[in-house]
Amino acid sequence: MTWGLIGASIQGYSHLRSNKKNQDSFNIFPNEPITPPPIIFALSDGHGGEKYYRSDIGSKLAVESAIEILTEFTKSPLIEEINTENIEEMNKKIKNTVCLDIVKNWRKKVASQENPEDIKGDFNSIQREKNRPSIVDKQLEPYGSTLLIAVICTNCGIFIQLGDGDILFLSGKNQVERPIPKDENLIANETYSLCLPGAEHYFKVNCILFGNKNEIDNSSDPSLIMLSTDGYSNSYTSDENFEKVLIDLSKIIFENPEGLQSGIKNIKDNLESWLQETSKLGSGDDITVGLMVNLN
Template sequence: MLITLAGRCIGTAHIKQNKPLQDFAAVTSDRLRSYAYALVADGHGGDKYIRSGKGAEIAVHCAVDSINGVLKEILWDVGKKKRSLIEKNLKLICIKTSLKWKEAVIKHYSENSLSKEETELLESLNITLPLQEDDISTLYGSTLLAAVYIEYLNFWFSIQIGDGKCAVIKKDNSVEFPAQLENEKLGFGVTTSLCNKDAPNEFRFAYGFEKINGIAVMSDGLADSFDSEKLPSFLLNINDNIVIDSEKTSNELKEFMPKLSEQGSGDDISLAGIFTKRRIQ
């Protein structure tokens, strides 16, 4: 049986700049909690990304829909250990998510005209109105990370576009950040995005055939609030405590997040995780 957790908070820097919360986080599972999804998305903070918070929310919903649409094939592939087919279907999830997201943000824009304030802001940035499709999707620009753990098959996978981190907590309680998801070109304000023209090809993915204690995805706002040594300890603390009292752990995390942003990155913070129910030694 799996235990899930998700939380987010507005960054202290966003509060000072009068910017909204632009991260989104969610978890979902099947009725028996034999498999679960954890997802986070980080809307871009630049001035032109005026609807990136909504873009992040839409990204999470599109990813869930895309994973649901391919999950049966992946379950079959995993059972047969068909790596080539698994990778083909993970790429398909990335493509479907990207296309669904662009279609959804354009639909949202068509149903929600620019406000006076939004129009004035775009004009102040010398952005020509009316907007073309590519310019519309830019308003909603966001990263996305999604992780899935199928406990009864001992299989996990994660997809990612943009920055942030995925952490896999092994059975020996070591924490691994899958190398396949890393992109050395990202950081210092540079990121790939769902709003990029080549977004379907900018996704990375990783997967593993193994029993794990947990898997978590987080925005860069959370990851950048820790040094490389302390982030695993933070995740292991959640991993241990959530088995003892999941509700208390979830509440404590949400209470801690604003303090973490203030003492750390100053950015919005989001985290979503899947953990196995087990005995703590």
């Protein structure tokens, strides 16, 4: 099983006009265009408000933290043991251990950015109670960021999300699915963040087993996975219109008359310009997209 990987991140049109940095980041492991599992793709969206004035750094540290923790996790024999009977238990285990470790790792990295004399608390401690900010939590706030992760293993996909953004995959005949449903509790520009007290509580996790046949057309496994920061979906008038993007990208890849690799190259060559145009005509926000193409 091999996958093709494509990533792009662009400065939003409104940020370009106001001379604000791109506050999104992404990271891939291994950093190869075509690779077998395990594969980790992480995206992060730094918050754009005035109090989040270091969120461009926060988002970079977020994807670094995720890659480091999950690289170790993918070495665990536990992954090979995931099955239909224990998958819910595994979701909980990942949330309670892996996500907690990501938060801890991010906090350590943020602490390394601060001047020692400015630190008035223990960055390594984790506030387990929600909505009770400490002095350290206030120091974390400027780095506030979301996190989206897809992990591809030989037997399953692991999807992890904190805050807004979208993870979509295509299965069957143009069937778009969300491994993690949209959070209806998040309205307008509200989002969960790594800088929140008890941030680990807000992660959502879903493992999906590969090799399960679709009864409609006998297909199995996602053919295309897309992760994107919210600047992308916010550029469309409806979820339905946004989800059509995945179908359109799939056609460019899989229906290219010159073959699959030519389709992938077409997207790599044009994705940034497409995203810039989308931001200009849509949300005006930074947009980051990760595509994982099933080459089997």
